[in-house]
Amino acid sequence: MTDKETIVRAERAKTKKAALGEDIAIEDYITGNEHPSLNSLDEFPAEYQQDLLDAGIEPTEKDRSGSFLQRDCSVVFSTVKYPGLELMSTTEALKKHEWLKEYLWKAVPVDQDKYTAEVELGQTQGYFIRSEAGKKVTMPVQSCLFISSDKIGQKVHNIIIAEENSELHIITGCSVSHAVNSALHLGVSEFYVKKGAKITFTMIHNWSRGMEVRPRSAVVIEDDGAFISNYILMTPVKSLQMYPTAYCVGKNARATFQTVIYAQGDTKIDSGSRAVLRGEGSRSEIISRVIATDNAEVIARGDVIGEGANAKGHIECRGLMLSDTAEIDSIPELKAARKDLDLSHEAAIGKVAEEEIQYLMARGLSEEEATSVIIRGFLNVDITGLPDALARETKKMFDMSLEKVM
């Protein structure tokens, strides 16, 4: 597809409403002012430092192989400390690598809906992360997409490539200043996991009540490749709709999605994960934990499509209701296209059971402490596949997010 064809397709999709989620008036949002570059992350204005921390970003860059920070529509910091790792804005990367355009819109269709079209036509940066063939970048890369001004429409296009037999661990946080009343985040992320490679992607969304969020992510996984996504959302958001999709095209390709959502206030979320199992022996696991309180409305989806020989997929959706005015819809779907498949799902929505509270109280906890232990336990998904240090780090970030809401 030539650049011109891409633009034509995007133009045609400009008014195409998304299949899911409320329609957003993109034109209400602006690009805003340019922000100056920083020499280090601690130069980032003090008033926003906490927002960075809340999104899992380490301002000292300790134990990070690279850092990327985009403020509104400007890339203000990007640095690499590890050989074999590339990290820069997508715009810059496209200038540097002639071949990179072959990766654009290969996993996510440019005309999927008006949001993908808008990212093509009005893109404002995004990051490019790549691990070179055979390089295991065990220390995580951190990236943060930050919104600091009111009415900003952030429209990023991210490209992440793990070349053959390489390993890449990414911690990414999307965060917003507490001073922002209303803003839009459109994020297209295309992941390419080559033969024998592995990407772990831990994403913390630290939004606020006025944010409209429409990520559009897809992953292409080749032979023996593995992709693990951990998604955490604990803060309110006006509306969020996403349905990241992993295409396990290679033999024994593996995809894991783990999602933890604590929905509060008037939050509206429609979030799912999909795995398309095309490769022989490919596998996927989709796990979600959703808590809904106040007036929050959450639709938790999961979808596995089995097309390859001996493919295996499982969905586990669990919901916990803390309010009579909240709502959770749990929608797991399976589609089998041949006979030698093993696809399964389990879904359950429950409450904090009285007898569980009593049991914990009989071990000495107060009612409040007991409730908190149960909620924490409910959200406790064992994160598999992360290096030890990163697993600990993720747990710490998770605990921190949880402490904020409890």
Place this chain on the structure above:
Amino acid sequence: MLEIKDLTVEVEGKEIIRDLNLSIEEGEVHVLFGPNGCGKTTLIMTLLGFPSYKVTRGFITFKGVDITNLPTNERVKLGMGMSFQHPPEIRGVKLGDMVNIAQGRKEDEIDEDVIALAKRLNISVDFLNRDVNLGFSGGEVKRSEILQLLAQAPDFILFDEPDSGVDVENIELIGRIMSELLDRNKMPSKREKSGLIITHSGSIMRHIKADRAHVMLGGRIACSGMPDEVTRNVMETGFERCVELCVRSNEVGAE
């Protein structure tokens, strides 16, 4: 240690326990027999202060404190503990976490002390890392309960059917640790811990010595006596016949 006076308890508006009296001194272990539905479990749930068990008359004092209206965790702070018959599964909360909680520690990690404690009950580290009670076998539930009590070290322990669903091998182990928890290995004058063991089958009584036994029928204590005798009568003749024998011997004694 524990004094129950004229206790009447309702569950969902239905009277289950009527004017029950029982006193357990420091260092004593009592055993309570009774058929299903006689009110045994209601009694211990009430002692622990679970909200659906409403005391409509009478009172309970523990270590001289009137606990009739105290919340469960306050009673636990005073030194009460309980081994549950059917504890609930709690997803994401590991047995190791429960041990830390029982020990009153805030730690997330399962440390060497906990592992050493678990070892005594043949509980592995892998098992400590399992979600509590989720898919546990009958015997595993009992050992997990006893482990939590070892960590909690209460002064007074309620055991709800510690022998149900446990195989022969484990029942001996459980009996041994229960004996330890209840100071049974010490000289009578040195015993400080007390307990109340509820049993339907009585099989645990081969592995632990009690001081006094009671038979509960229809929400009351129908007879009391020496544990060996009551156990034998219950095993050989059943609950009701045991109560008859008991009443008759009391009458003989009174003459």
